[in-house]
Amino acid sequence: MKIYFFSLLFMFCSDLFAENRIVYLGAGGEEEGTKTTIFDGGAKIFAKFNERVKNNYKTAVAFDGGHSESEKIVKYDFKNADFKGSFSAENYNKTISDIIKKIKSNPPKISANDKVMVFIDTHGAEKEPNQKTHSVSLAGAQIKSFNSGSLPEESINLDSLSELASLAKEKNIKLAIIDGSCHSGNTLKLANDNTCVISGSLPNQYATDFTEFLAKKFQPGKSIEQAFIEARLEADGTPFPMISSPYGKKVQEDFAVFFPYLYYHNEQEGLDKIDHYLEINSTQNLMCKREHEFKELNNILKFYSKFRDEHNEIFIDFDVRELKSNIEKYKTIQDKYLSKFNSFESINTELDTKINYSVGNSSIEYTNRELLKTNFKELVDNAKADAGKTRDRGQKKTYFEYAALYSKCDQAKNNLLKMNSFKSYSSTIEDIKHDEELSENIAAKIGLELKKVYQAYYKFLQKNSNLGKNPCADFVI
């Protein structure tokens, strides 16, 4: 009888402690000295949603730090949050470790079938080679570039959410991780049977305001998968939001052949995804592979065209001819640069010719390719600064020699650039930066049409197939 009584009491207590949790994080890496951040609009929208679900979810907010108007949003719009602070490393760690502690506590305060949502809206960096996901910017320092984000000490590696994702799977907790930052497609690696991950872009793409559209679609009783599908269609531009549901994975896998046509260059904003893609795909083998993928892309478009005629009810204004024509147009422009890069194969021997440079006791061999790509002016400055820093006489002498040697290399680089073939190689790299035909304009048109096809194909798969456990459909707000 006693055991029965205690079991009942324990079950009752577990229920009493059970909680759903939202963690809202963001607005790192923003310019200092201003009152607002570009993430404020999104935060206000999310706060409205948060107000509607305040009886079902407890909320923690770690947002901004140093912008007066943004701080007011945290203070006044998130009225019911039980934790409010800036988006510092300390607050990030606190909000996430609090959830982990609640899951691990005895009795658990967050347990099976409880819901946890981690919503991140900040700047994001490219994935580093040994990261599973990528890093996002914290408050307190402005980002250095849209590719590299902030310095390591001013950013947080989202691999640190792995423990939470594993615990969600182990304890059958419903976890949603929403990462709206640039390069956020990398975060999908955290997904598992209980963790749904939504991103604002591809792994190697800049994101814009998808999370604002998503938060607008959040409603009690609606799954985050449904909110994603609705928001995805309304969001503008080239970003390609992703979801880790089985249907999302299937569509995203099929759509990979379209991704090169979503890259673009914007010199003013320092956005440059197309440059590197063109340079590294200019070998004969990779160009052949690209042609093969283009054929595959055309087959997919043919399939969708037929598919649209058969399933008219799920397609919205989808113009396969316009999509095809824009992709062909963009491909022609990209091919022009690929051929140019490929033509430099004829000067490859010269590019790889090694030349010795020396000053005093210091000497080094550089290839012409190395010479053309190196920023010697920066190296000269660094060597001079190091000569000033060190007290060791031998090192001081070496650093001065290095500075002189780098200057000599810079001169050799300039001489090389006077020769047509090398000038052409170097100017091709520069041309990409200035070519307006590689701008966002055409990539955005392609992106917009692709969104319609994505939605139709996703809905078709949902209706006609069962691809297994779907944590994104199971997470009902």
Add this chain to the structure above:
Amino acid sequence: MKILIIFLIFVLPKISFSFFDFRGCGEYKIMGIPKKNADSTGYSLFVQQLTKSEYQLIIDIKDELKLAPYVNHLIQIDAIIEKNLNGYKGSIAKVVSIVNVPKDPINIKIEDSFILIRKIDCQK
């Protein structure tokens, strides 16, 4: 028993995080990014940056010229490590050769950061 518990609490996590793939002194293929040291002279190779297994390996002044064209670019080098690492910090005694590794914008490849080529005895 107490000593064993203290050992497990304090020593084991450090082993699992810091010595994940470094296997003593030797010649290695190492993947990382050479970057200017912010507070001191010279450059370091940053390996597995931003992870719990990050390493910073100081590049010897005599190898600086070799690595200069690859500053801030991901590369793989053949290098000799003659001294044991101190936590996540160490130094490269000699850069044998450099292999440039361009980033694949669609699918960045993940490779082991330290590949042991041959073991050598550590200098004391």
